[in-house]
Amino acid sequence: MPDLRYPIHESLFFHNSLASIIAHNLGYVRIEWHPTLVRTSDLREAYEHVLLLLKDSGITKVLSDHQLLAAIMPDDQYWLVNNWVPRAVREGGYSRCAIIQAYDVISHLATLKVTNSLATPLAVNYFDDQRQAEGWLLQA
Template sequence: MDNQLYPRQQSLYFHNHLANIIEYPDCYVQVEWQPAPMYSSSLREVYEQLLQLLQESKLSKVLSDHQMMPAIMPPDRDWLVTDWAPRAVQHSSYRYCAIINSHDVYNRLGTTELVQRIRGSVALHVSHFQDHESAARWLLSS
């Protein structure tokens, strides 16, 4: 590709049954959610690893692919809003999040509610997309 929409180099940073975290150096971090059982401990492990990578890499952008992700349970949504997101914004360069919408209607509804709550508490720009190309293009232009 001549326009370099997708960075050529990528590095798998973390993996568990629920997600892969991939670093695109000097661009963004991508979280690829898997269609796996949603356990609070696994979800929180993914987010803590994501925060660690954001701190280490000084990257400010995340592409979170929710297409196959199961719905996040209310206690974990609360944790993301009141604990993780404030720490991520305060203790790293995290400022932009592109979300590829889930195929699961319950996930989409939960994500919409979650994003509204996060926007009310931290300085984070979040946009929703239907495909990877649009999400990556928005992140790279932000």
Template sequence: MPTTHTYFANALGAVLYVPDAYLTLRWTDQPLSSHEWRALYVHARNLLERAGLRGVLADHRAATAPPTAADQQWLLTRWLPDVATRTGLVRYAALPAPNPSHRLHTGPVVHDLRRFLTVGLFDDPAPAADWLRAA
């Protein structure tokens, strides 16, 4: 695995910086909090912009629940268009939660993500990281 630096963390997860490559959003197994969930994405946007990164590795494998419908809507209609415009984000690699009922990256969500960027779904972080570096 590449060297990472913690950029931001809360009880729900962490934003990790892989220098000159991409950022990782890593979720914990803690109960979902809308405030903490959105905070992770806001800090991810800030890091993408500051570091000029063009890829995100979203590791949802430890997640115990999907985000609420309101949080998904916020992600797809506010966060994602803002990030795509401000940062040039082009690739989003996701490691879905093993339990299908805990997954954010269902068909409709992936379809909406693909309106703004290229999405890859992976079972293992190494191929996801390689795919992000190839951008």
């Protein structure tokens, strides 16, 4: 099991084999994706916990670290675009997403397909490292 200790300014909210969901005291949720096969059940469980954290905390910004994330399958891409993101925007006030780009080209292209298909007022931007991503999230 990975070491799940976090700095004092972060709090682990949820963890499964695919992701760790962390609340940061600067006012954003960070998703750390683990290098493993993306199973639908794990992906949807992680995203449902992100939504729960957005709703419970009033946080509206997410930093999603895709560096180690494997490609998301088309059915899950469809679910994100047509189900989860609209609910997160409507129910959780989700307004801003910083994505640290995946090392894997197929994963990066899958993420682009999702974000380019969104019909919500969600601001999305891509970054190469966490410092840039956090800076963008916190400027608004």
